[in-house]
Amino acid sequence: xxxxxxxxxxxxxxxxxxxxxxxxxxxxxxxxAARVLLLLAENEKIELWVSEQVIAEVERNxxxxxxxxxxxxxxxxxxxxxxxxxxxxxxxxxxxxDWINHAADVPILVAAANAQxxxxxxxDVRHFIDDPVVAQRSGLRIGTPGDALIWxxxxxxxNK
Numbered sequence: 030x031x032x033x034x035x036x037x038x039x040x041x042x043x044x045x046x047x048x049x050x051x052x053x054x055x056x057x058x059x060x061x062a063a064r065v066l067l068l069l070a071e072n073e074k075i076e077l078w079v080s081e082q083v084i085a086e087v088e089r090n091x092x093x094x095x096x097x098x099x100x101x102x103x104x105x106x107x108x109x110x111x112x113x114x115x116x117x118x119x120x121x122x123x124x125x126x127d128w129i130n131h132a133a134d135v136p137i138l139v140a141a142a143n144a145q146x147x148x149x150x151x152x153d154v155r156h157f158i159d160d161p162v163v164a165q166r167s168g169l170r171i172g173t174p175g176d177a178l179i180w181x182x183x184x185x186x187x188n189k
Contacts, residue, residue: 043075043148043184046141047111048134049086050152051174052079056087056102057095062174066150066181070109075181077111080140084113114140128166131156138167147184150177 045066047055055063070077084106091098117139128138134156141149149171151157157171164171170180 040188042073043181044078044144044146045075045148045150045177045181046078046080046137046144046146047083048079048137048149048151048153048157049083049090051150052083052087052106052111053090054152054174056091056105057098062178063150063152065178066174067105067109069181070111073110077109078114078141078144078146079111080114080137081116082136082140114144116140117143125167129156129163130160138163138169141169142167148172148177148180150174 047063047066051063051066054061055067058064066075066077069075087102088099091102117136121143122136122139125139125142126132126135129135134153138149147170149157149167149169150173151171152173154173157163158173172180
């Protein structure tokens with residue numbers, strides 16, 4: 030491939046959807062896998078996606094538990110170039126209620142599936158990860174921030 034062709038078709042970056050638990054972990058912890066994901070996005074190595082619901086949950090939780098972190102959170106979201114998707118339509122959510130046993134998580138799964146991301150990152154192991162049917166029904170690769178980092182590293186090795 031010539032340099033001109035490479036510039037016309039830049040290599041796709043890993044695309045990762047963060048739920049509110051993963052985004053909060055990346056914001057409030059100075060270290061850890063969730064923070065590394067934010068830094069990778071800031072350095073334009075990966076693309077991060079969230080839905081409007083995720084932003085609302087993050088702001089609500091931080092306002093309640095760590096209000097001084099709100100301005101920092103907003104700055105980190107901007108620096109990481111996190112793409113904010115519209116929430117899925119209620120009819121779309123209703124038609125996928127069988128994807129997960131916790132109804133409040135259905136909009137997150139649908140938003141991630143609609144975005145066609147490579148990976149959904151969550152710290153909600155009980156609802157998302159412990160039940161393998163969730164990944165199967167949604168068609169998503171789902172894991173913790175640490176799982177996502179392992180996957181990203183393998184992705185870069187495969188796509189050198």
